[in-house]
Amino acid sequence: MDTTQDITKVDQLSKVIRFVEIEKDENNQPTGIKIRESFIGFTQVLDQSAAVLTSDILNALDALQLDLKKCRGQGYDGASVMSGIYSGVQRRIKDIEPNAAYIHCAAHNLNLVINDAVQQVEVVQVYAGTFYEGGVTALEMIRRPRKGCSFYYDKS
Template sequence: MSPQIQNEIISLCGDVIRDDITTDVKKAYAYSILADESSDISGKEQLSIGVRFFDEENMMVREEFLGFVELSDMDAKSVASAINNFIEKLGLDPEKCFGQGYDGCSTMAGKDGGVQSILRKTYTRALYFHCASHKLNLEVNKLNEITITITIQNTVSTIKGIIRFFQESALRRKCIPNIPMLCETRWSQKHKCIATFKEHYVEIGMALETLSRGTDSNNATRKAAFQMHCAATKSEFIVKAKTIAEHLGADFNMPRVINEQKHRANPPTLTSGEFWRRSLIIPYIDSLIMSLEQRFSEENLPAFSLLTLHPHAMLNMTYEDFLKKTTSFCSFYNVNDFLSEAGL
């Protein structure tokens, strides 16, 4: 019944489970390292380490937690050393490690002095992967901060404010359909919230107008509703949505074009559609493409080259492309048997 004995039993159970997982990992052709840092309730920095591998016996991809490592320092060398020591104690073959999965902070993802760069010296084939969905979310949020897309940033902030305004009151919540708050950590959920907001935009606009003029509302509610209604019916907010603007009785005009303008976009155009296309849409898309090309580099292409060798893709591939991609894949992963199977 003593705490010491109970903790010892729990520790032994963990050792047995870890040994079973390690045995399965050793049977696999390849595995990847997963790691993330967090603080426990006592304030200690803990590094959770896991593995991802394909279990041939059960024909499934498995992601298994292996254990925690307490970190004394948070610099890249200390974290890399902790991961390497943990893997070495398990007796896993470094030649079979083909991937590293961490978050995108500079300590973990740095190309020169990051954890992934340090571990690549030992695990030479272990390409670093940052969650693609998370990278996309970070890139979109980053673009919202640049000057040329301040309109988009204001639009998202207005949507969040309007949803929060209706969610704060049970009475106001009944005025519009149920719209969840924007999720800051999951970009797909944020997209669904904005799509739902767009679907019920006319109802929301009418509800704001009613509340801003209603005699049953208090002064604070009328003031907030009026301000949000003004923000939500500007051309910058409902750009390229002429039908919606007409439903709400809002003016859908472009800002006045003058000879010199330093505080906003001022392209020489004759129509509102051309103005918003040149001042907002095209610059934003260009910035997004450039940022995505920088963040989604070609460094991890060897890991995805096998997808291009699927029979369906091979039907639309020239012999020269097939030869190039097959040779590249076999060279990186050292699987020469595949060359003979491909007839090369």
């Protein structure tokens, strides 16, 4: 779970769940496990208080008929509203389900490192500014093959 601003400067809360799927054979006997991850969706955030964000999580889990009592972990960025040990989201969830251990999100750490690294590379800054401020959506640009790029191939 993390918030980000969209192009209109509206904060959007993204929610992802990770879960264990137990694989079973034709006799319904366990044969293995798979770790799965599913994007739940975005929610517009008007109030970034821990109480409201916690409520949003609980409502999303309830809508999916997921039992918080089965939750064994929660991961957020290091913002105090999320990670606060006394009244942050992680504490509020842990008060409901003590087995839901909080872990600082590794993907968020990686994103921070990459952002810091590319701030020192002028060509990356120019590219990102041109790419994201152009009239074409980023996804559309990525999907188009480009001549001269190593991944371009001629289909004829």
